[in-house]
Amino acid sequence: MPLIMNIEDIDSLDGLAPRACELCRRKDKVFRCSACLAVYYCGRDCQVQDREDHKIPCKLLRKAHKRYREEEQKLREWQEDLDTPENVFEEHAGRFWRIMGTRPYMVARFDLAHIMNDSYGTPGGPRDLVQDMLDHYLDMLRLSRSDGLGVREIIPALYVRLGRDQDAYDFLRWYADVNENPDYDWGNMSLPFVDTKNADALEEPLQRAWTAKSYLDLSHAVTLLLVKVRILLDLQTVQNTTTALGGTFPPEIIGLIDGKLVRRDTLLRHQSLLSRPEKLEPLMKKIKSQIREVYKAVGEYNPHFWNLMVNNPDACVLQRPQLDGYAQRSEEEALFILDYTFAAWYETPGAVKMLRDLAKS
Known part of the structure; x- marks a missing residue:
């Protein structure tokens, strides 16, 4: 590879x-x-x-x-x-x-x-x-x-790589919800399956799924964090544009939001917020807080992961463990999940830099 x-x-x-x-x-x-x-x-x-x-x-x-x-x-x-x-x-x-x-x-x-x-x-x-x-x-x-x-661990980051952040978030949210339902029958084909649509990617991270201390679905938490990081990067772009325009959004600039300034479909349903400069700072503060929370949860759950992602992403190829399972919180687990997720991070300009900044804070 x-x-x-x-x-x-x-x-x-x-x-x-x-x-x-x-x-x-x-x-x-x-x-x-x-x-x-x-x-x-x-x-x-x-x-x-x-x-x-x-x-x-x-x-x-x-x-x-x-x-x-x-x-x-x-x-x-x-x-x-x-x-x-x-x-x-x-x-x-x-x-x-x-x-x-x-x-x-x-x-x-x-x-x-x-x-x-x-x-x-x-x-x-x-x-x-x-x-x-x-x-x-x-x-x-x-x-x-x-x-x-275990293909459910691989799918969300592929959605992100294809620019389908909303599909990724919907997928993550469905699994987070169904895993809380002990009565869900996986063999009953009449039950809904991965059918969540347009879940709010700006909402607070679900503690039971993405920031829990006892058990963390590492692949899903890492991809959830990337979705949040990509939202913040778009918000920063919109804020910088607002500043350059003297704090206003002329109608012709608002028209550029869809697919130009904002590339993540997770934000397009919130255009009313994006077109009001006074709403940007509180929203960015909220997303930054969410990012710090999930970043910390991932680092505490698997102390190997962020170091590999930032400093040695090729380890998932050069040091790949055998496909015979791994212990939770182990370096082998980190290598498997790195393999599933690192390309999406490195294809997002500014995302890995944000990880480095988080490590310093």
């Missing part, structure tokens, strides 16, 4: 790369590598020139795609036995992990998405690839609500 240490100008990262030729970065008239389905080229010349760098990840992805397709075909053609019924895709979506015969398929699909990330998922990587990863994980969650492979 490409490493952060090899990115020439890490501070220049701002989101994901658009679809473009892997070698010359041309954006028009590009075609997808038919073997790995991960990168694009503008023509054979660039594809040949890039072959030396591309051949290893291409081979790994080609094998992973082949295994995934084969396992899917076997499962679709399955003859019913004591462990696995027929027509599982049509009749048993949501319960896959409870059916033993589906597990080779689920593991093959998980491994495919994992190899995608290892090959081209570094910060600033291809948007199409991250979207493909998210699509795989979301469909795996649809097929297996009980989530035996």
Whole structure:
């Protein structure tokens, strides 16, 4: 996997790369590598020139795609036995992990998405690839609500990488709420599932889910903090613009808020606040307080995490532990969650600097 240490100008990262030729970065008239389905080229010349760098990840992805397709075909053609019924895709979506015969398929699909990330998922990587990863994980969650492979830990940061902060927050909020409901039946397909919409990302962090001292869902807390940091960065941009305009917001500037000054969809539903300069300072103070609270909770829960995120993000690749579980609060836990979340942080200009400032305060 490409490493952060090899990115020439890490501070220049701002989101994901658009679809473009892997070698010359041309954006028009590009075609997808038919073997790995991960990168694009503008023509054979660039594809040949890039072959030396591309051949290893291409081979790994080609094998992973082949295994995934084969396992899917076997499962679709399955003859019913004591462990696995027929027509599982049509009749048993949501319960896959409870059916033993589906597990080779689920593991093959998980491994495919994992190899995608290892090959081209570094910060600033291809948007199409991250979207493909998210699509795989979301469909795996649809097929297996009980989530035996833990894809719910990976999904929120992928939403953020794609600029879908509101979807990330809705996902986090749904799990925070359902985890408080001991009567929720994961095997009952008639119950609502990950259906929270337009939850208020400006609200106070839920203590039971994101700032608890006894147990913390580390991946969700780290991504929740990033959502808050991205909100604050947008608010600072709006405040700086207000200051430059002498403390007023002409109508034509208010029109720029949507998608220009404010890029996070978590804030667009609060435009009435953004268009009133007197509301900005109290709102920023509130979000800063929330950020400090979650940052402190994460640091107290796992003392390894923030040091790795800021000073050694490549450790999640270079020191990756085996996929056989980890102890809570351990360095191994920190490395796993770092792998799921660090790209979203480094693709957000100003986010890692904010972490450094928090460490000094």
